[in-house]
Amino acid sequence: MSEPVAPIRPRALLGAMLASADRRQLVVVMALMIAAALTEGVGIMMLVPMLALVDAGGMRAPGRVGELLHGLVGTVSLGQVVLVFLALLLLRAYVKHAQTMKALELQHMLVDRMRESLFAGLVSAEWRWLATRRASDHASLLITDIGRIGAAFQQLMTLAATLVTAIAYLAAAYLLSWQVALVATLGGALILFGFAGHRRRAVQLGRLLGGANKGLQAEIVEGFDGVRITKMLGGEARQRARFASVLRTLRGQQIDYAASASHGRTALQLGGGALLAALVYVGLAVLKLPLAAMLPILLVFARLVPMLGVIQQSWHSWLHAAAAMAETEALRRETASVAEASAPADAPPLALARAVTLRGAGFTYAGREGAALHEIDLVLPARTTTAIVGPSGAGKSSLADILMGLLSPDTGEMRVDDVVIAGPTRQLWRRSVAYVQQQPFLLGGSIRDNLLWAAPEADEAALRAALAKASADFVFALPRGIDTLVGDRGQTLSGGERQRIALARALLLSPELLVLDEPTSALDPANEAAIRKAIAGLHGAVTLVIIGHRQAMLDLADQLVRIEDGRIVPRAEAAE
Numbered sequence: 001m002s003e004p005v006a007p008i009r010p011r012a013l014l015g016a017m018l019a020s021a022d023r024r025q026l027v028v029v030m031a032l033m034i035a036a037a038l039t040e041g042v043g044i045m046m047l048v049p050m051l052a053l054v055d056a057g058g059m060r061a062p063g064r065v066g067e068l069l070h071g072l073v074g075t076v077s078l079g080q081v082v083l084v085f086l087a088l089l090l091l092r093a094y095v096k097h098a099q100t101m102k103a104l105e106l107q108h109m110l111v112d113r114m115r116e117s118l119f120a121g122l123v124s125a126e127w128r129w130l131a132t133r134r135a136s137d138h139a140s141l142l143i144t145d146i147g148r149i150g151a152a153f154q155q156l157m158t159l160a161a162t163l164v165t166a167i168a169y170l171a172a173a174y175l176l177s178w179q180v181a182l183v184a185t186l187g188g189a190l191i192l193f194g195f196a197g198h199r200r201r202a203v204q205l206g207r208l209l210g211g212a213n214k215g216l217q218a219e220i221v222e223g224f225d226g227v228r229i230t231k232m233l234g235g236e237a238r239q240r241a242r243f244a245s246v247l248r249t250l251r252g253q254q255i256d257y258a259a260s261a262s263h264g265r266t267a268l269q270l271g272g273g274a275l276l277a278a279l280v281y282v283g284l285a286v287l288k289l290p291l292a293a294m295l296p297i298l299l300v301f302a303r304l305v306p307m308l309g310v311i312q313q314s315w316h317s318w319l320h321a322a323a324a325m326a327e328t329e330a331l332r333r334e335t336a337s338v339a340e341a342s343a344p345a346d347a348p349p350l351a352l353a354r355a356v357t358l359r360g361a362g363f364t365y366a367g368r369e370g371a372a373l374h375e376i377d378l379v380l381p382a383r384t385t386t387a388i389v390g391p392s393g394a395g396k397s398s399l400a401d402i403l404m405g406l407l408s409p410d411t412g413e414m415r416v417d418d419v420v421i422a423g424p425t426r427q428l429w430r431r432s433v434a435y436v437q438q439q440p441f442l443l444g445g446s447i448r449d450n451l452l453w454a455a456p457e458a459d460e461a462a463l464r465a466a467l468a469k470a471s472a473d474f475v476f477a478l479p480r481g482i483d484t485l486v487g488d489r490g491q492t493l494s495g496g497e498r499q500r501i502a503l504a505r506a507l508l509l510s511p512e513l514l515v516l517d518e519p520t521s522a523l524d525p526a527n528e529a530a531i532r533k534a535i536a537g538l539h540g541a542v543t544l545v546i547i548g549h550r551q552a553m554l555d556l557a558d559q560l561v562r563i564e565d566g567r568i569v570p571r572a573e574a575a576e
Contacts, residue, residue, distance in 0.1 A: 173301065372398040517547045
């Protein structure tokens, strides 16, 4: 079932983007933009007395401002005017540099805030929701699409700076000749209005590019995850062909965007040239302005016409990234709606003194027919070992997720002693639970890094004790010992070694409940014996749940629970 497409409303999305920016920093950037524009406008106006001092009789701008500036001719020298003009240039250069750096800092702050906020929303979302989403899509959004939003924000800053500068230029133009300035204003507005369809196309291209980026991210993640089976199936050529196809799709979207932008620039150049020609005609043929008087005006509009291109291109870039902004906002709202109820950070974890109890617990996954679990009644006495068995898809993992507090039952309840595990207490309970999955996840650092991931404050003695309890003594015989690098996802270690390090990491938490998911399903006899020895040593010290089928592991259990079709099978039926 495809996810609904997030609506794209550029103005609303622009407001959301600006709301994410640091307001104080934004005010500083805008102030610098205005200062740069003012120095630019005043600098252009200073050209009038400079030209007048060169030829006092001929160089004179029209209007009252022209008279005012021309009046300076008798009171200042050419050298003084040139010095003032150069001072303005230096001031503008400094202001522009400060504006550029502050805008870049603002852009980075915006991108970092958006990434941190979205990542926090994802990791705080309900496991029920996360389990139905593709992680590579989230990675693409966090890495690529928010990067596009940052670039678009930079374009918006350029747009704002250009608009402020253009206003300063227009103000100077109106003061020099309001008739010519009015023609230029109407002509520029007409040119920009003509690009409405072009901007709609930018929104479509942005949506397509976002999909292409997701496809590339998914292909990379899935390709590396499945590289072993790809080699075993002799599918390297097919994998390369798939990757090349995804790349072609992505490049095609990027080229379409580049072509659209290029067409826009070409059209603007033609329109701008026609506008300049019209201004010359109006000024010289219609208004009969002297050529000398037209020079400052033409200089103003020679600078203004390229600004039309900057304005169009900047807005085009923002619209192209609007799809990414829409998806980011939609995901942010969705993660907020499925966020887990938070427990106080300083609240103590729950203790287990008597039993973990399920009464009438039922659970159904969204979008699936039938319940995953039906009316589960189960008691796990404290510091006993329970084995859960059953065919694939019977509901064992769903039951384990409820016992660990990852999922909350739709019907019935779960209690730890007398505490109902629901809402914020689920997080409290998880602080007392450890889990070792069938394919343990290890960081790509050292063994020490992986152990400290669970307990950052653990000292050397605690690390060595946990490894010993997990029958992971092999670590001490390695050349670098606990500082041995394990490779990407622990690939330099055997499956049994990874299992034992994952078990040691879990034991560092001193859990009240320890859940082991198929801990020896793919291990050789020696590794299975080591894991069995470690688990046997935990019997009576921690409440254990073992999910599996290996008889050697089931023999360690105080009780055996068989589940089929989401229901616990009574012992008599299970025995048959």
